[in-house]
Amino acid sequence: MKLRIPDYIKSIKPYKPGKPIEELEREYGIHGSIKLASNENPLGSSPKAISAMQAAMDKLHRYPDGSGYYLVEKLAGKLGVDPGCVVLGNGSDEIIGMLTRALMQPGDEAIMTEPSFLMYEIMVRSVGAEPVFVPLKSLFVDLDDMAARITDRTRIIFLNNPANPTGTIISKDEFARFMEQVPEHVAVVIDEAYIEFAADPDCLDGLAWAAGDRAVAVLRTFSKAYGLAGIRIGYGVMPGELAELLHRVRQPFNANALAQAGACAALDDDDFLGQTVSLVRAELEFLYAGLEHLGVNYFPSEANFFLIDVQSDAEAFFEAMLRQGVIVRSMASYGYPEYIRINAGTREENQRFLAAFERVMKHSI
């Protein structure tokens, strides 16, 4: 083909998702595998969300409500913000793209940590803008270093709290000091995909900033704590002036009808949320103890996943775990060639993980 592809599109490395269970079982001819690679909810989906989606099934010949009226109202009420501050997305991933489309043009810069969630880089490059990477310091975000990299061309700073893939957090005080150094032409995005799991009282609460007069946008999702990753629904909370810009570049029916119904009901499902958070916290402790018993280094996390130092090639370790029917995530593409990341599963899944881990570890020594 003779297409004239922009160089910035050629510079995008395709996102490599966690391996789906079906694909593993097809390729290896095995059954009963487990997946701890995509930070999904071990308890499944909110039951209230499932009933609401089933009830919404007979209206699928209609376009969804393009304004997402009920979900936006419900979120605004729950979060104590004006409905004009809430933007729905086909997953919070989509809102990252709306932000780069609304705020960036070729040559502009967005600051992010390295590693961070790969979608920030992809969405920045897809509008011809440049990612500026700031290394982590012992797995923590170095906010002073990030502030030092701001220029006239900076349009967005992406923060992720708790951070994927490290599980570390930004404290309230650190962030307040950071904001003093951020000029008003820069939007600060706080991706809170895992905020429901954070237990540390010092953890930054982005909402305290998102409806004020600074250009701060908080991103949240129903994919993790509410177990709705497959239906694709997330949201952003930001000053109305910024939300209005996102609506200009948003597809009119981006939040689908089932997702809107499911998310509305999920917000009423405090039982499911509570069970999820307590299971995740208890199972992380179980996994930490199991790894300590094996003498393996890991990094405690404020999210539903954590990093493990396998002290050998992470890609090979990942492959060996696949053969045991356990899908983990190699961190090689994130710049950690000897780390893997797993999320907390059910007790049974975690026991299987630890048994497989021990076999692979002993085998590769």
Ligand SMILES: *Cc1c(COP(=O)(O)O)cnc(C)c1O
């Ligand atoms: C999982 C995740 C999201 C959520 O993505 P959705 O598109 O809402 O499923 C956002 N940011 C980070 C860092 C994540 O890990």
